[in-house]
Amino acid sequence: MGGGGRNCIVYVSSPLRSSQIIELLRGSVGRVVSEFVDAGVATSAGELAGMLDGCSVGVVVVATGGVESTLVEGLKRFKGLAGIVAHPYANSTAALLEAYPLLAARGIPAVVLPSLEGGVVESRVGGLVRGLSAAARLRSSRLGVVGGPSPWLVYSRVDAEIVERRLGVKLVEIGLDELVEVYRHVDDSSLHGLAERVAANAAYVDRGVDELVRALKVYAALKSIIGGRGLDAITVECFRVIERLDTTACLAFSLLNSEGVVAGCEADVPSTIAMMIASWATGLPAFMANVAGIDAGELVLAHCTAPLSLGEYRLLSHFETGKGVGVSVKYPLSKATILRLDPGLERARVGVGEIVASGLLSPLRCRTQVKLRVGWDTGRLLEESMGNHVVLVPGFHLDEVRHALTALGIAYEVLA
Incomplete structure (x- = not known):
């Protein structure tokens, strides 16, 4: 500690x-x-x-x-x-x-x-x-950034010097070429056992063993980079991984987060830092998600990766591309805490809600979907937007998260 x-x-x-x-x-x-x-x-x-x-x-x-x-x-x-x-x-x-x-x-x-x-x-x-x-x-962590922020993250961008000055987080830039090179040196045969175990524990699998092994090579490559670079967390420009390797990082992120290693999507640095705060303050793996639906008193969160350790899961394709492995985790019905960190690293929102449905609720969204019922004005997420991605951890954890934010000098508002 x-x-x-x-x-x-x-x-x-x-x-x-x-x-x-x-x-x-x-x-x-x-x-x-x-x-x-x-x-x-x-x-x-x-x-x-x-x-x-x-x-x-x-x-x-x-x-x-x-x-x-x-x-x-x-x-x-x-x-x-x-x-x-x-x-x-x-x-x-x-x-x-x-x-x-x-x-x-x-x-x-x-x-x-x-x-x-x-x-x-x-x-x-x-x-x-x-x-x-x-x-x-x-305050003493090293966050690896593989590639750069996905091009659609037009607001959720940070300056490395500001990140280190404000929060003490050192951003370690890693080229996609390095990930590709490490990936190519991973021995496929060493991953067949893991592929079989991951598939055997799934509620449903529609990906073949060879597809699982290709996705698990990303996992092995990222673990190698994390260890070799002395990283505490990592975020990856994952859509370019698909272009370069013809597979996805979704399963890799699911496994890493289940193991307690924070891994964020799309090289979204502020949201990955929010994952680090939420996960390290609660001891639970965090889920970075798109806000896929907003209604009065309800939110739908969705992404193609979530920690396998948090519920029954299915191994499907990636939603947007149909390639690789996308993960659909069915979260247990429970209270949940969400966090959004503004890219300026000076403001945050932390809220609570109740998970009322989860799983593959619609084929027209990313594979892991969580419907939250909340007691606050969901319209503010648009009217006073801080950007898209939010981070979710199961359970009521307002205290831990707000104390961490205070200690980091980040002003926050509570949505409850």
Whole structure:
């Protein structure tokens, strides 16, 4: 969790603190982050700064009131990512509310616990820590970009220098020729076993073994490039892969995302970064999708790749070209969280909905289709568009995602 240093928890208290409240907090909040180093109890800004020195992620617990200046001044010197926890006793919440306008402006997320009971603490502090962890991981990550953004991504384009300056993500440019060369050196015979396993686990297959092997060669080639280049994630100009190799990257992306390696379509950098945030904050593989349909209170999302690990799947052709392997995953009916990151990397939207149908709902769309029922105005996606692709993870994960966005300095609005 985080990168390059310890992960720490510090309790901030007035000099008049009660040892009883500190022990109570160590037994509740401290238990949830038991893998963090307990750096101690700070009663001044200097002590807080000193205890956080060398930490990459710091959870700061407001133990008592009267610590507003300690928080504001002590965290000024911290170079890592901090999150703050307040609770309903000893004037903790009051202290946070007074200090937080200054702390929020620095991108420091916070949670207020309504009680110190186990379930509430685990949910809220756990969400904060997962968000901080994702942000810390992103800030030192390497994202491989194979080719360039697909030509229809007229808005969803970024400047590599801005990406690195704003978020700490290093974009690693990789030519399509390199992917083609690695692909040609993959031994077909080494993939027949994997092709048979992938097909055997599918609910339906209309692609032959040779077609599966060609698609799996893209998977093997991308894994080789990811390892050789030291990448944390990858995005590929996949339609040009079809032109060059006469197969698709859809199955490769499905397998990589199922394995926890973020792989995004169409060399769409902002959406792949959104996948990294969503996946790393939740521990779940993310689905990058087109917004294929908008109705009052409903959205249809669709793409030809989705993580195989998330549901029953079918192996079909690619929708637009009829070539290679397109993947149709049937998502379980559940809550879901969606995220869209603006290409300027300064704004995001995060929303929640309910998956009410999934699978191959129409032959006239990309192969994986998810229908979401939502309680917010879907018309805003057009009227205030941030671009097309959105990222979906199953489950209700607003807290983790919004804490990661705050820590990264990305302003967000919640659609709920």
